Amino acid sequence: MSVATKPAKKVDAAELMEQLNAETAKLNAWIRVEANAPAQRPWFADTGGATGSGTLATGRVARNQMKMQAHRWRWREISPFLFRIAEIAREAEEKPLERTDRQGILLTNPGLGGRLQITNTIRCAIAIYNHGDIAPAHVHSPNASRTILSEKGGYTNVEGERCECKRGDIVFTPNGTWHDHGNDDPDPMIWIDMLDWPLMEYLDCVWVDQNYIDEGRTNAKSQPTLHSDGHSTRMYGNGGLKPVFTSNQRGWGQKSTPLFHYKGVEIREALNRLRKEEGDPFEAIKLEFVNPITGAPVFPTLQYCAQLLRPGEELAFKRETSSTFIVVMEGQGFSEIGGQRFDWEKNDIMAVPNFMWRRHVNTGKNDAVLYTVSDSALLRAMGQYRSQGKDAAGKVTQIVQ
Numbered sequence: 001m002s003v004a005t006k007p008a009k010k011v012d013a014a015e016l017m018e019q020l021n022a023e024t025a026k027l028n029a030w031i032r033v034e035a036n037a038p039a040q041r042p043w044f045a046d047t048g049g050a051t052g053s054g055t056l057a058t059g060r061v062a063r064n065q066m067k068m069q070a071h072r073w074r075w076r077e078i079s080p081f082l083f084r085i086a087e088i089a090r091e092a093e094e095k096p097l098e099r100t101d102r103q104g105i106l107l108t109n110p111g112l113g114g115r116l117q118i119t120n121t122i123r124c125a126i127a128i129y130n131h132g133d134i135a136p137a138h139v140h141s142p143n144a145s146r147t148i149l150s151e152k153g154g155y156t157n158v159e160g161e162r163c164e165c166k167r168g169d170i171v172f173t174p175n176g177t178w179h180d181h182g183n184d185d186p187d188p189m190i191w192i193d194m195l196d197w198p199l200m201e202y203l204d205c206v207w208v209d210q211n212y213i214d215e216g217r218t219n220a221k222s223q224p225t226l227h228s229d230g231h232s233t234r235m236y237g238n239g240g241l242k243p244v245f246t247s248n249q250r251g252w253g254q255k256s257t258p259l260f261h262y263k264g265v266e267i268r269e270a271l272n273r274l275r276k277e278e279g280d281p282f283e284a285i286k287l288e289f290v291n292p293i294t295g296a297p298v299f300p301t302l303q304y305c306a307q308l309l310r311p312g313e314e315l316a317f318k319r320e321t322s323s324t325f326i327v328v329m330e331g332q333g334f335s336e337i338g339g340q341r342f343d344w345e346k347n348d349i350m351a352v353p354n355f356m357w358r359r360h361v362n363t364g365k366n367d368a369v370l371y372t373v374s375d376s377a378l379l380r381a382m383g384q385y386r387s388q389g390k391d392a393a394g395k396v397t398q399i400v401q
């Protein structure tokens with residue numbers, strides 16, 4: 001004889017599992033209560049809208065989830081603080097630089113919880129040095145560069161190469177190269193430091209050595225000049241011609257450029273020579289800084305480019321799986337990033353998040369020149385670089401897939 005069974009009372013699984021989760025926290029474990037752990041929830045989708053498909057998750061394991069945001073730092077708001085720093089340093093009994101080794105402002109992305117980074121992989125600092133200031137010789141694993149904003153003054157020594165700096169110059173200090181900086185000019189000198197430090201930090205791969213040893217002296221602040229200013233250009237600035245009488249290995253790092261110093265004047269002339277070309281609908285006239293020996297990006301992690309937008313030029317929307325830093329070297333206009341409009345002028349800085357739609361427009365009567373740094377080099381090396389374009393009708397096309 002069959003016995004009629006009473007249906008079991010349904011339990012609220014989600015609630016009960018959340019209660020269990022309060023206990024598993026002590027064991028450093030988490031019971032899955034959502035489809036996909038929140039931190040792994042897809043942030044992008046090919047079918048996503050203008051800002052991507054992501055929203056920040058909630059709950060214990062999502063607590064530390066952070067996503068960079070599109071942002072612009074206005075030069076007219078940031079620069080007064082730089083000059084104030086320089087003034088304080090001039091008047092101080094003990095120079096702040098003696099304790100900090102560097103002097104300036106680090107930019108923080110509003111989406112990244114106060115971390116010293118503007119994207120997931122890139123750190124950006126704006127440095128100011130008074131006459132006589134020296135940032136002592138050191139070497140580290142993060143790749144770095146200087147983008148010079150001052151008209152003149154200042155120098156960087158890299159592996160014994162003296163790089164006298166002017167506005168628009170880029171000086172690379174790759175992984176494993178000794179470098180020091182200073183300013184012999186009467187006026188303060190300003191430049192932007194860019195580094196892949198956050199990436200190296202994530203990988204626990206940061207090392208720094210400050211103990212420069214020069215002919216028996218320790219902690220010499222500045223390296224002796226082994227190669228005079230212009231060495232990089234003489235050796236590697238002859239397009240299509242590479243020196244075969246040296247190893248072209250400079251410093252200890254691997255796969256980085258031996259060309260350390262690009263002059264702003266030469267970058268500008270190169271862009272100008274191409275101004276009659278049609279250019280790219282998403283990028284206009286754009287040049288990449290490459291390792292002259294291999295043609296690869298200057299660093300295995302970061303791609304550096306200079307971009308010319310002619311007067312009135314309006315670019316189409318593009319998005320890339322990489323994140324991008326932009327500094328406006330010339331001109332005025334605006335960028336739309338993730339549905340937000342950012343007007344820009346000389347020396348303004350912007351951060352473009354991964355896979356977020358963006359376009360740039362030159363609204364001025366003169367040229368606009370943008371310098372960009374992105375982690376697309378890393379993503380390409382990992383097989384993760386993709387980019388898409390979107391036309392005025394909203395049709396999405398694959399650029400790189």
Ligand SMILES: [Fe+2]
Nearest residue numbers: 138140144179
């Ligand atoms: Fe450094």
